[in-house]
Amino acid sequence: MNKNQLIFREATIEDLDRIVYLLSDDVLGNKREQYKQPLPESYIKAFQSINSDPNNELIVACYGEEIVGVQQITFTSFITYQGGWRATIEGVRTASLVRGKGIGSMLIQWAIQRAKDRGCHMVQLTTDKKRPEALHFYEKLGFKASHEGLKLHF
Amino acid sequence: MNKNQLIFREATIEDLDRIVYLLSDDVLGNKREQYKQPLPESYIKAFQSINSDPNNELIVACYGEEIVGVQQITFTSFITYQGGWRATIEGVRTASLVRGKGIGSMLIQWAIQRAKDRGCHMVQLTTDKKRPEALHFYEKLGFKASHEGLKLHF
Numbered sequence: 240m241n242k243n244q245l246i247f248r249e250a251t252i253e254d255l256d257r258i259v260y261l262l263s264d265d266v267l268g269n270k271r272e273q274y275k276q277p278l279p280e281s282y283i284k285a286f287q288s289i290n291s292d293p294n295n296e297l298i299v300a301c302y303g304e305e306i307v308g309v310q311q312i313t314f315t316s317f318i319t320y321q322g323g324w325r326a327t328i329e330g331v332r333t334a335s336l337v338r339g340k341g342i343g344s345m346l347i348q349w350a351i352q353r354a355k356d357r358g359c360h361m362v363q364l365t366t367d368k369k370r371p372e373a374l375h376f377y378e379k380l381g382f383k384a385s386h387e388g389l390k391l392h393f
Numbered sequence: 394m395n396k397n398q399l400i401f402r403e404a405t406i407e408d409l410d411r412i413v414y415l416l417s418d419d420v421l422g423n424k425r426e427q428y429k430q431p432l433p434e435s436y437i438k439a440f441q442s443i444n445s446d447p448n449n450e451l452i453v454a455c456y457g458e459e460i461v462g463v464q465q466i467t468f469t470s471f472i473t474y475q476g477g478w479r480a481t482i483e484g485v486r487t488a489s490l491v492r493g494k495g496i497g498s499m500l501i502q503w504a505i506q507r508a509k510d511r512g513c514h515m516v517q518l519t520t521d522k523k524r525p526e527a528l529h530f531y532e533k534l535g536f537k538a539s540h541e542g543l544k545l546h547f
Contacts, residue, residue, distance in 0.1 A: 262473055271473065271474050272475060279475055281475045283476075285477070294446075297472060313469050316439050316442035316443055316446070317443075318412060318413070318443070318465060318484055319416060319483060321426060321433055321435045321436060322435035322437075323439070329471055330471060330472055354547075360546065361547065362547075364543050365540035366540060367539060367540055368539060374541050381545050382543035383543065384522075384541045384543050385521060386521055386542025387522060388538070389517065389518050389519065389536035389538050389539075390515055390536065390537055390540060392514065393509060393514055393515065393516075
């Protein structure tokens with residue numbers, strides 16, 4: 240695999256099936272997602288919401304015709320930090336067959352550059368404490384685990 | 394102070410000066426914010442972005458004419474969790490004169506109800522590890538510190 244041939248682009252509706260497959264092919268994702276045919280309508284609605292929102296981008300990493308990675312980047316204007324914009328990264332996954340080849344790093348570095356191009360002052364994400372290896376991965380990329388990430392599920 | 398008289402509403406541009414004051418009157422906020430007259434243009438631009446975005450709400454708690462609390466709630470459509478919507482809470486502050494009177498709890502409970510009304514499946518936030526008392530505050534409200542909150546500042 241030649242990583243120079245990876246292409247990063249916004250996802251289209253035709254990519255959605257593969258994206259949901261990638262999200263579900265994961266130790267935590269397989270409990271949360273529902274990958275089946277036809278895809279549950281909720282995924283299609285979410286894709287449409289993201290696609291029509293200029294501050295929300297679903298990005299795929301492609302190797303030839305194959306989607307080998309995905310991430311979602313959301314840009315938000317906050318009042319804090321003197322009215323600064325932040326990018327939030329969510330749902331980062333790489334295909335199990337190509338894990339450990341640096342595609343995850345390239346996805347995050349792509350997101351960091353995109354955030355800079357959009358004038359953000361910060362990139363942020365949360366990572367489940369059940370994934371200690373992910374924490375190390377993000378720290379190597381320059382992130383600081385300065386915050387607790389709190390969730391309240393309904 | 395009779396908490397039953399608190400009113401929660403979306404902020405207007407006339408409230409912005411007081412909001413920036415509240416954000417800056419804080420042990421971490423006083424390093425990040427710039428409260429001066431006239432207010433830096435970046436705050437006004439951020440207010441306009443938030444105000445024109447149906448998925449971004451700046452909420453104030455009012456006691457009579459006085460703004461005694463503020464928070465920002467952002468609603469985001471993600472592909473993860475079967476295309477679920479989440480609410481993210483940011484920039485929660487109460488006026489120093491009324492701290493410890495339960496206004497912070499009422500702000501968060503208001504946000505939780507708002508998130509339910511909007512069809513979210515989760516409310517999330519990050520809290521700086523330099524605020525251990527805040528972690529306890531959110532845990533009492535039902536949040537779980539299941540994630541690490543990672544930030545990369547440019």
